[in-house]
């Protein structure tokens with residue numbers, strides 16, 4: 054690995070897909086960094102970027118206070134690719150008008166590539182499905198640019214100024230629904246920015262270990278919140294590599310774990326890491342605090358707060374620990390609205406001001422910029438067993454967010470038992486690696502049924518099963534009908550209090566993966 058890898062800089066305007074751009078760039082074998090739009094020109098130059106990508110964002114360039122980057126970046130002589138809002142900003146800064154399109158374009162749209170002989174569209178087929186999400190568009194190309202792609206409703210779907218190496222696309226090449234998106238990014242990186250595409254996840258281990266050592270210092274100690282999921286396990290492995298036995302882990306059992314999970318977590322963990330593990334049993338506290346609470350965001354906040362309380366108590370018992378670490382990954386951050394300019398989708402339990410409240414010097418989050426599948430690759434690069442790395446993800450708040458509305462012991466039991474049956478059957482069918490995440494949800498709806506000769510009025514359980522790479526977007530997993538029938542039969546037959554099973558066939562977006 055070179056000491057300072059060649060870097061592509063991404064300027065973030067608060068788009069939901071900013072880190073997806075970063076990740077696609079990494080997939081092309083190029084190191085990338087993200088800076089907010091209000092970074093100074095000096096900060097930008099300090100990263101010595103070989104290329105810059107301007108992200109999309111929720112704002113309209115025409116509104117007062119719309120986020121803008123220092124226009125000096127266009128004079129650096131560094132190649133720039135503007136995506137969606139980023140393209141509009143590029144055009145606007147060069148004097149072009151931005152207008153509301155006649156029709157909002159959202160979803161997969163056919164784009165006609167008008168110039169595939171050069172630039173980022175080089176070598177592409179002329180008609181291509183691209184992911185669009187915009188209301189405003191560039192109405193006229195700025196001086197020095199020419200239009201290189203269009204759609205039925207958007208005459209300038211891509212533009213280029215080859216002389217200055219400035220390019221803009223109204224669609225999102227970083228989203229997998231854009232058929233030729235990766236090819237476009239590769240052309241930008243290889244042909245326009247001239248970077249060597251040889252960066253790898255192994256190299257990330259070195260960078261992350263160095264960053265942890267810098268943050269924690271030579272003697273600093275760290276307490277890590279371990280959930281038993283992939284993310285916190287990989288964070289623990291990375292920290293162990295960086296600071297060894299100065300790491301202590303705390304596993305909090307909040308009472309909303311899947312059947313048999315707590316024992317499994319403790320067993321796998323103690324086999325894998327020779328570091329101290331504290332198993333805090335806090336079921337009573339979580340249940341008591343969630344009594345009567347129905348609103349999903351309120352539930353999540355109470356769970357987040359209770360985690361903090363338990364960590365605080367454990368830290369006190371242990372004596373001083375300098376830093377607090379957790380396995381926060383990028384989707385947790387973006388969906389919690391913690392990226393400047395982005396919207397709150399749901400407050401992930403682990404995103405917030407933990408260290409200040411806890412009295413730690415700092416928060417160590419080495420995976421904060423990575424996506425789930427990258428975390429898995431990192432886990433493998435760190436030598437973790439596949440059985441741990443490829444466990445399906447399980448959210449920190451656990452089954453509490455899979456019971457819609459108020460939690461009661463009965464509802465938690467129904468979701469736990471139905472989930473256990475689903476997992477058993479999916480594993481028996483050999484589908485546990487091909488479905489990215491699968492679980493049951495207690496919908497809160499009750500309906501009339503008949504069992505034997507008796508009327509029942511019981512809960513409906515939904516099966517949620519998705520395939521996805523990054524958990525930012527997801528498709529519905531296609532479980533065969535026969536298997537679904539078997540699972541439904543077992544659930545209504547074996548789980549008291551449930552008389553109906555539904556299959557959730559909604560993609561993300563518009564639905565999220567979890568129901569709360």
Ligand code: XMP
Pocket residue numbers: 353384385388399400401402403446447448449450490524561564565566567568
């Ligand atoms: P959503 O529901 O946002 O889920 O589409 C995306 C992924 O994130 C997981 N998830 C969480 N993980 N704390 C976590 O550790 C949380 O609060 C949380 N909420 C959602 C979810 O299970 C899925 O894998």
